Amino acid sequence: MVGETPITVVNVGYRSTNYWVISAGTSRLLVDIGWPGTLGIMKANLKRMGIPLREIRYALATHYHIDHAGLAEEMKREGVPLLVLDVQVDAIPVMKTWIKPGDNYVDITADGNVIIPVERSRQLLSQIGITGEILHTPGHSDHCVSLLLDDGSAFTGDLPPEIHAFDNFVALASWRRLREHRASRR
Numbered sequence: 001m002v003g004e005t006p007i008t009v010v011n012v013g014y015r016s017t018n019y020w021v022i023s024a025g026t027s028r029l030l031v032d033i034g035w036p037g038t039l040g041i042m043k044a045n046l047k048r049m050g051i052p053l054r055e056i057r058y059a060l061a062t063h064y065h066i067d068h069a070g071l072a073e074e075m076k077r078e079g080v081p082l083l084v085l086d087v088q089v090d091a092i093p094v095m096k097t098w099i100k101p102g103d104n105y106v107d108i109t110a111d112g113n114v115i116i117p118v119e120r121s122r123q124l125l126s127q128i129g130i131t132g133e134i135l136h137t138p139g140h141s142d143h144c145v146s147l148l149l150d151d152g153s154a155f156t157g158d159l160p161p162e163i164h165a166f167d168n169f170v171a172l173a174s175w176r177r178l179r180e181h182r183a184s185r186r
C-alpha cells in the first residue's frame, strides 16, 4: 500500500527464547520481554541491533511465563509501556509463583500498563504504524496471544506447533483461528 512504512522484524532473543522487535521505521513493538534479572543482556542486544530503547512504543508478552515477561516491570521503568490484552490480566499475578529467590525478578505493578480488549488491537497497532492484529491463541496456556501481521507473519510465543499438537485441541483451534485471520487479510 502506498504511503505505509515497510515492517521489519529483528530477533533480540537469548537463552533459547526469541524476543522480537517489529518496526515500522523507528516506531517499534517488542514482542516478549526477557528472563528476570537480564535487563543488561536485553539492553545490550537491542543496542547491538541498532534499536534505541526510546523507540520501543510498547512491550507485549505473548504470555506471562517468566521467560516471556520477566523484564516487563524493568522495561516500564526504562520508559516502555506494557501492552496487556484483557485475556491476560489475571495471569500477571500468577507468574510470580514460578519465580525463585535468586531470579532477581521485579514484580509487575499496574503502573504503566495499557490494557485493551483483543478486539481493539488492530486500532492500537495502527496508531504506531504496524498493520496487524493480536489474537487470543490459547493452547500453551489459556492466556496466550499471538501477533499476526497483515503480511502473514505470526508471532505465536510458545504455542505448540501443529505437528506436535495433534491431541491439543485448544492449540489446534488457535492455529485454525490464525489461518482464518491470515486468509481474510489477503
Ligand SMILES: [Zn+2]
Pocket (backbone or CB within 6 Å): 063, 065, 068, 140, 158
Ligand atoms: Zn510459556
